[in-house]
Amino acid sequence: MGPYTQSERLETYRNHADKLIESGQAYHCFCTAERLTQVRERQQKMGLAVRYDRHCRNLTTEDARERVKSEPHVIRLAIPESGRVTFKDIIRKKVAFDWQQLDDQVLIKTDGFPTYHLANVVDDHLMEISHVIRGEEWLPSMPKHLFLYESFGWEPPTFAHLPLLLNPDRSKLSKRQGDVAVESYRDRGYLPAAMLNFVALLGWHEQGNRDIFTLTELIDAFEIGRVQKGGAIFDATKLNWINGQHIRQLPPDEFAAAIRPHLAPEWDVTKAMVAAIQTKVNLLSDAQDQLAFFFEDPVVYDEDSRQALSSAQAKGVLSTLLAGFDAVSDFSGDWFLGIVKQIGEDFSLKGRDLWHPIRAAVAGRVTGPDIVTIVETFGLEKVRDRIQAALNFE
RNA sequence: GGCGCAUUCGUCUAGGGGUUAGGACGCCGGCCUCUCACGCCGGUAACAGGGGUUCGAAUCCCCUAUGCGCUACCA
Secondary structure, eight states: OOOOGGGGGGHHHHHHHHHHTTSSSSEEOOHHHHEEEEEEHHHHHTTOOOOOOOOOSOOOOHHHHHHHSSSEEEEEEEOSSSOEEEEEETTTTEEEEGGGOOOEEEEEOOOBBBBBHHHHHHHHHHOOOOEEEEEEGGGGGGHHHHHHHHHTTOOOOOEEEEEEEEEESBBBBOOSOOOOOOHHHTTTTTTTHHHHHHHSSSSOSSSOOOOOOHHHHHHHOGGGOOSSSSSSEOOOOHOOOOOOOHHHHOOHHHHHHGGGEEEEEETOOOOHHHHHHTTSSSSSTTHHHHGGGGGGOOOOOOOOHHHHTTSTTTHHHHHHHHHHHHGGGOOOOOHHHHHEEEEEEHHTTOOHHHHHHHHHHHHOSSSSSSHHHHHHHHHHHHHHHHHHHHTTTT
16 A cells, blocks of 8 residues: 555556456547647637547547557546436535536546546555545546546545635635745744644534634544535634634643744743743744843833833832832832832822833833733842833933 | 536634524723733624525525636646
């Protein structure tokens, strides 16, 4: 059994094609490319279905055998001339085609190589493939493949034709429009498990209401028969949310390891820092921005911080806070939290009015991890110096 | 052009004759709160259109529209 390399199996395909010729289900065709083009153009002009006109189908076997020796030729499938095929597909249930619509497909090309149709059926049978799961674009080829299985006297496998993934404009998802290469998603900080979770949901859903699945849960819950028939638009908005959900479910050390490749190599990231941002990132690559301020020295004020520092009460709050440092006996995050809250009461400030200037002074950001972690990471000196510096801002 | 497949909130979907058509993302509001998030609560929004069948259709049938696929000596 496989893997199979087509070029090494030319003999096999040829033999199988010959069997079909013996039984009259295939025939040699000597038509030139020019003639084929002519036929096609004529059919097009007359508004007919474009198909091989079966010119060589009625050649006598002896005649064909003789010409094969000296003339270039292909082998074509002798499709039934009338009737209707119906077949079952796990996803689409029942599908039907008229034989009349089908072409006498080339099985073996002039160069001796098989076409996909022959190779696919022969290989799958020899490899004892039980289920063929492929894209919807193969649905129109089903009758040919079935005819092949039947002609060889083989039991066809079970088929499932999956719906296509679509661009936001409903066109078939193309590799050119936006980058859909999985590597690019990994590089942008999507977890493989989240990716799988998202893609599985594009065209499939269990009866229940779950949207977040681990790989194991997914394997357990997935039923191919429940796959959707219509194509689904690949919209990464929900992917971001799913990724965030998976990130939050990660054990702390796994999360730390996962973001490491997305951070500046020289950063010495502590457990406390990592823990402080786990609920704040939807993409692993977000961690870089979230953590950056920890490693900026001296402090770099962002736009919001500048604004917060120039507010009316900022100076008052900060100088009071600075004064508080004179009496500190036992510096800690909780001490800091306590004194700020006290100042808040004294100034009748709370929420962002109180905290934005303080965060701006300490971290250069108005948002971010909890202040306790920040303050304890920086330590008394640095925090005090930064408050001092903020007082001189402007 | 011919043939095939498809069509439920903006998006992903649940739904198999009787439902106030459910969930999720997003968006909007609120709560929580040291900021931002997370979380929680609430709101917004859909059966493509038309004919049948039926006491009763999102569900079954037909037509139309739209989208997609195939129509190679490519896969």
